[in-house]
Amino acid sequence: MYVADSSDVSPTRGRLTDLIGIGVLTRLVDRDLVDEILAETGKREQRKRLLPARVVVYYVMGLCLFFGESYEEVMRILVDGLRSLGSWSTDWHVPTTSAISKARTRLGADPLRVLFERVAVPCAQRGTRGAWLRGRRLMAIDGFVLDVPDTPENDAEFGRSGGEKRPAPFPQARLVGLGECGTHAIVAAEIDSWNTNEHRLAEKLIDSFEPGTLVIADRGFYSFRFWTDAAATGADLLFRMQAGPELPVVEPLPDGSYRSFLLDPKVRARRNNQKHRGTVPEEPTGPAVRVIEYEVTNRDGSGELFCLITTILDPTEASAAELADAYNQRWEFETGLDELKTHQRGRGAVLRSQSPELVRQEIWALLLTHYAIRQLMTEAADQADIDPDRLSFMRSLRVIRRQVTSQAAFSPSHPDRSPHRDDQRDL
Numbered sequence: 001m002y003v004a005d006s007s008d009v010s011p012t013r014g015r016l017t018d019l020i021g022i023g024v025l026t027r028l029v030d031r032d033l034v035d036e037i038l039a040e041t042g043k044r045e046q047r048k049r050l051l052p053a054r055v056v057v058y059y060v061m062g063l064c065l066f067f068g069e070s071y072e073e074v075m076r077i078l079v080d081g082l083r084s085l086g087s088w089s090t091d092w093h094v095p096t097t098s099a100i101s102k103a104r105t106r107l108g109a110d111p112l113r114v115l116f117e118r119v120a121v122p123c124a125q126r127g128t129r130g131a132w133l134r135g136r137r138l139m140a141i142d143g144f145v146l147d148v149p150d151t152p153e154n155d156a157e158f159g160r161s162g163g164e165k166r167p168a169p170f171p172q173a174r175l176v177g178l179g180e181c182g183t184h185a186i187v188a189a190e191i192d193s194w195n196t197n198e199h200r201l202a203e204k205l206i207d208s209f210e211p212g213t214l215v216i217a218d219r220g221f222y223s224f225r226f227w228t229d230a231a232a233t234g235a236d237l238l239f240r241m242q243a244g245p246e247l248p249v250v251e252p253l254p255d256g257s258y259r260s261f262l263l264d265p266k267v268r269a270r271r272n273n274q275k276h277r278g279t280v281p282e283e284p285t286g287p288a289v290r291v292i293e294y295e296v297t298n299r300d301g302s303g304e305l306f307c308l309i310t311t312i313l314d315p316t317e318a319s320a321a322e323l324a325d326a327y328n329q330r331w332e333f334e335t336g337l338d339e340l341k342t343h344q345r346g347r348g349a350v351l352r353s354q355s356p357e358l359v360r361q362e363i364w365a366l367l368l369t370h371y372a373i374r375q376l377m378t379e380a381a382d383q384a385d386i387d388p389d390r391l392s393f394m395r396s397l398r399v400i401r402r403q404v405t406s407q408a409a410f411s412p413s414h415p416d417r418s419p420h421r422d423d424q425r426d427l
Contacts, residue, residue: 051103112364123378129387131182136214140333143176157356176201181329184336185374209235257320261286
């Protein structure tokens with residue numbers, strides 16, 4: 001681990017905080033990138049401190065790796081290996097919880113947010129199994145809420161579900177993310193209060209949509225405006241439709257799907273008004289879509305009708321059966337979200353941060369560390385030529401935790417360094 005800044009250690013070994021880091025994750029977030037972003041966000045410090053900004057960046061990521069440990073214990077974990085190296089300075093000590101909190105407050109959320117935005121890109125290579133549909137990268141959007149500490153500031157900023165009569169025990173922050181189905185890597189996210197509509201947050205993710213991807217979404221995310229704005233990015237779309245919008249059959253297709261179009265709600269309202277007045281309504285037109293309908297038998301034996309719409313109009317590019325199977329891959333992204341909110345954080349656990357700014361800092365660090373774990377797992381899966389789904393997230397998390405506690409001198413200046421071979425086999 002290697003994070004250079006202040007606090008002398010010894011004349012021969014340099015500074016103690018030069019050696020504080022988070023092991024194998026520094027392959028992804030190297031010291032030069034951290035310094036660059038600290039400068040961009042105005043957080044680079046002029047004076048020497050016990051906890052320089054660069055160290056705090058890595059430390060906050062460490063908090064998200066060792067979620068159940070106290071502030072001071074996480075710091076001890078990060079520097080424990082330095083004892084055997086003789087790197088402890090006689091005048092350096094593990095900072096108190098109060099000192100760590102103040103250092104986190106000085107840092108704020110922006111450096112972690114920008115780090116995530118800079119680092120988190122799709123992981124799947126062309127040969128990554130389960131990540132593609134005929135050359136289109138499978139992506140999905142979905143959201144969830146995280147419980148945050150019950151403080152007046154967090155309550156005012158994020159609110160809580162349940163209303164006045166039966167309020168939830170904790171305030172909650174809502175997160176909506178765009179992720180890669182095949183690798184579970186979250187590559188873009190938006191954070192707000194629990195009562196912010198998921199659809200509104202999803203609209204902010206549209207700038208992250210790219211040509212060559214197939215973006216999948218559940219029925220709660222569809223709206224005419226969202227669809228048209230998202231389709232304008234050049235990405236292909238596959239959304240489940242909610243009940244209500246009419247999808248007229250324009251042309252039946254050999255695979256059982258059919259071509260149709262989406263009607264702007266404003267046009268629909270105008271046509272209904274024309275019908276009510278007894279005048280001839282205008283001929284409807286709208287963006288062309290292809291519709292796939294099929295029934296799924298639930299566990300209780302009941303049937304459920306699924307109606308999907310897509311921008312892929314030619315069934316020779318992707319058949320109805322292939323698109324129905326691709327929609328099921330959305331569950332892979334939900335699994336990725338569950339890894340983050342349940343397995344990495346701990347079931348039922350509440351975030352640590354007592355203020356809204358630090359809540360956001362912690363969530364961006366949580367996203368960043370989850371992405372780093374998933375990127376490492378994808379590399380290991382590609383090397384073994386297996387689907388990343390076959391690797392255990394919890395086992396991989398344990399491997400990385402072991403790396404943090406056993407590799408005190410790991411240097412992020414060498415991002416091509418790979419985990420120990422034994423640990424790689426454990427993923």
